[in-house]
Amino acid sequence: MHRRVVITGMGVVAPGGVGAKAFWELLTSGRTATRTISFFDPSPFRSQVAAECDFDPAACGLTPVQTARMDRAAQFAVVAAAEAVADAGLELAELDPYRLGTVVGSAVGATMSLEREYVIASQKGARWLVDNTHTSPHLYDYYVPGSFAAEVAWSVGAEGPAAVVSTGCTSGLDAVAYAAELIREGSADVVVGGATDAPISPITVACFDAIKATTPRNDDPAHASRPFDNSRNGFVLGEGSAMFVLEDFERARRRGAPVYAEIVGFASRCNAFHMTGLRPDGREMAEAIRSALDFAQLNPERIGYVNAHGSGTKQNDRHETAAVKLALKDHAYATPMSSIKSMVGHSLGAIGAIEVAACALAIVNGVVPPTANLHEPDPECDLDYVPLEARDRHLDAVLSVGSGFGGFQSAMLLARPEGGAR
Structure with a gap:
């Protein structure tokens, strides 16, 4: 086991x-x-x-x-x-x-x-x-x-x-x-x-x-x-x-160690399509999300927050929005989703781990970090991106997604541990 x-x-x-x-x-x-x-x-x-x-x-x-x-x-x-x-x-x-x-x-x-x-x-x-x-x-x-x-x-x-x-x-x-x-x-x-x-x-x-x-x-x-x-x-x-x-x-x-979160699911896919380009339907990222949910045996409706890749390029943000809709269906519209890159930039290979830290701290503190500088949403990006201000929210499970040159798409699920988070 x-x-x-x-x-x-x-x-x-x-x-x-x-x-x-x-x-x-x-x-x-x-x-x-x-x-x-x-x-x-x-x-x-x-x-x-x-x-x-x-x-x-x-x-x-x-x-x-x-x-x-x-x-x-x-x-x-x-x-x-x-x-x-x-x-x-x-x-x-x-x-x-x-x-x-x-x-x-x-x-x-x-x-x-x-x-x-x-x-x-x-x-x-x-x-x-x-x-x-x-x-x-x-x-x-x-x-x-x-x-x-x-x-x-x-x-x-x-x-x-x-x-x-x-x-x-x-x-x-x-x-x-x-x-x-x-x-x-x-x-x-x-x-x-x-x-x-x-x-x-x-x-x-x-x-x-x-x-x-x-x-x-x-x-x-x-x-x-x-x-x-x-x-x-x-x-x-x-x-x-x-x-x-x-x-x-x-x-x-x-050993009585306080726990931030449990890593309950992960999956990665490659679009085999283009070094820097993304298909607009977000199919590969959606497949990574679905596979991570299957691994975790987690109902999508338990996800209380999506930590977006959210790089701030036209292509990525639309691709990611489509992927979350495809994977979470109607629940996507009820789930807050934000990008911390709006505040700390895109540190390339490091950012995925930094975003895991944000997810774990969100679970512990019951707070969803905001997307800074979001004043005029792109009409094609029509989910709840938590503009400007952090939001209190009890979180049992969070999803973090990443997208990289080469066509890489990854999804990780973190959950509140038994007995509550640290």
Whole structure:
């Protein structure tokens, strides 16, 4: 019999504040953390806004050696993992290290460090043949995304399964799902799992500029991310990390650990259609939702909230609206659905895990976070997107969905655990 999986610890590094508490306060206030890019001069680019994390490695407990060695995304993951472990009340010394696993999702790996090292080695692109003696001794770690899982494993003393999941913008959801599966199948008792990305760099901004996926609303950065709004014109790039302590339900109960939520269902599909395009009927995402509901043996009418992918592109928001209608039928119109990307931007592979954190906190606190900047709904997006203000609502089960380049569509279901949420 498969074991049940629960979330007992959470750590978040997100735009607007470091830590799960600061993250939740931002979401429920409806404030936005989007602003003009400060990491480099954005003036040559079409889109010049992003949701940056105000992150000080030293203040977050990282040593100078760790800071010098690790890419920014790895730093996020290690800091978030430390918060999650402390939050769960885990005594790492008492755990069997071979039964402790790590899973980290990331879409673009060590982008910032790789670009920095290339600029140095190539003399800002002037040299085609580069001299590796000019680069950091940690360049190999930046090149291999598996280093993220290794860094988290070293930080918590995990010697069990370790993996990186990279499936574009569904990486966060898929990584949490894989971490849960390691427990469900008996390969681990505890997994520190989640996702991280720090993609706000010239190369990433240029790539999204080229396909006009990001917003050019540079004159109003705080209101640039507008999911489901009729005036939306692209997403806002973000960064961050969310890491969780996942445990077997019986183990968590034996040690008296407070539980945020139970992961009761997950499914993923690929549309096999187009690298960036989406079919308007949302069929593949709807199929992922239905499959996740079947796995959880959950009636769709129990879903009290849908955490939308809600990127703020015309195509995605309409596709996702159609998918939720197709999967939930009439119940879709009675279910609040919101996008936190309106406040914290789109952190690519990390956002799915950050959205899982939002879902778990929504269950615990009985609050649905809003969609900021939603003033004029797109007529083709006709569901309840919780505009502008958070809403009190008792939640037994929530659905989080993700959509990624390559045609990936993922759906995860979280439920209130037995005895009530943390």
